[in-house]
Amino acid sequence: MSRVTILGAGVLGLALATELAARGADVHLVDPHPVPGGHGCSWWAGGMLAPCCEFENAEEPVLRYGRAAIDWWDRHAGGVTRAGTLVVTPARDRRELDRFARRTEGFEVIGADPLAALEPDMAGRFDRALFFPAEAHLDPRAALAALHGGLARRGITVAAAPPAGPGQVIDCRGLAARDILPDLRGVRGEMLVLRCPEVTLSRPVRLLHPRVPIYLVPRGGGLYMLGATMIESDRRGVVTARSVLELLSAAYALHPAFGEAEIVELGADARPAFPDNLPRIGRAGGRLYANGLYRHGYLLAPAVAMQMADHIETGAKPEFWHETDDQR
CATH class of the missing domain: 3.50.50.60 (FAD/NAD(P)-binding domain)
Structure with a gap:
């Protein structure tokens, strides 16, 4: 050493x-x-x-090592919020929620009232969700x-x-x-940082969609990270108009208040993958x-x-x- x-x-x-x-x-x-x-x-x-x-579309090591990562980040960086994750879908896409449940573990199926108790600003918007209580974010x-x-x-x-x-x-x-x-490839992801003080969320929310699934992660002070696309490309640095439109449309489906959100940042980069x-x-x-x-x-x-x-x-x-x- x-x-x-x-x-x-x-x-x-x-x-x-x-x-x-x-x-x-x-x-x-x-x-x-x-x-x-x-x-x-x-x-x-x-x-x-x-x-x-x-784990929905990842190999077993992601589940095993990912669980241990939560404690590692808490020890070395702090700032970890252990509030779990919510996964929802519009009623017309209910099969996406069922498919997600079949491919994952560690969740509770909850109805409209428990969902509203966890996230009051989502009351009345979804009648069913998956809640992953052991997950976290930073x-x-x-x-x-x-x-x-x-x-x-x-x-x-x-x-x-x-x-x-x-x-x-x-x-x-x-x-x-x-x-x-030489066999390393790029997988492009595009993300937006939004300011929407009209909505208060305390944990990440994933909205499933057969074509444009999104996640929304609270950063505090009315800020949210909205993402993300998955494109087989190593193009970096800019976000396309189509991606912005699709991400914002999905966020609006999660809560109409995001239609009035301020776009604070746009970003894109390519993740390295084998x-x-x-x-x-x-x-x-x-x-x-x-x-x-x-x-x-x-x-x-x-x-x-x-x-x-x-x-x-x-x-x-x-x-x-x-x-x-x-x-x-």
Whole structure:
């Protein structure tokens, strides 16, 4: 556990630096952007710590490690709200709710009155919902800042270039690592930050729709993160008019007051993903790498970080270890 240089200060790079620093490593973070996580998909995440909901179309490790991630974020960043998740659908799309229930676990089926008790501003809008009481959410930007602050108190800051001299290098650059990971692909997500003080929600709400499912995550002060599209594309930086229209139409279906919401921010980025949509730890380009969090950045970053730290500290083979044909 001597010098370790981490390339990339997104959610995975910061989580790994936090794990390694706690174990006594001499950690150096390298990123061309001065704000940790402030230029990529870590910045535009919803912040839902919702492993049971994500299990609808994810592999088992997302459920297993996602449950443990809630406590990890509480310990290292704070700001975790453990209020659960609500999943609803318009009456005409009731089959979507039934399908979602078949593919997930850890929920309670509730009617209109319990739903109104949980979220009074949704009273009378839906007669049935799924409530996932063990799930949580956080503000991703505040969480990134908390990890960075914890590292700064240990004397670890973000540099634009790696230090000279020997040491272990770990690549956590996301899509930028395609120069050494050619099978990494981008999955585009577009999100909006809305201000709608007329509606008060205390937990994330997912609205199911056969074509445009959305999530709405409260950020406090009448702010909400609305997302997100899933498009097989590595196009970054701009949100299309069609996506804005579809996301806002779905938000209006959740509550008409969102029709008068103020659009505070628009953002889009491409999530790094491998063909199986699970993360990988391995060696490529003469260095270790950790990558491919897909849409599960805040759910899986703690597990990937701990597995990588264990590997460096003890040589243990990570569950997410990936060997290429020439390494077998």
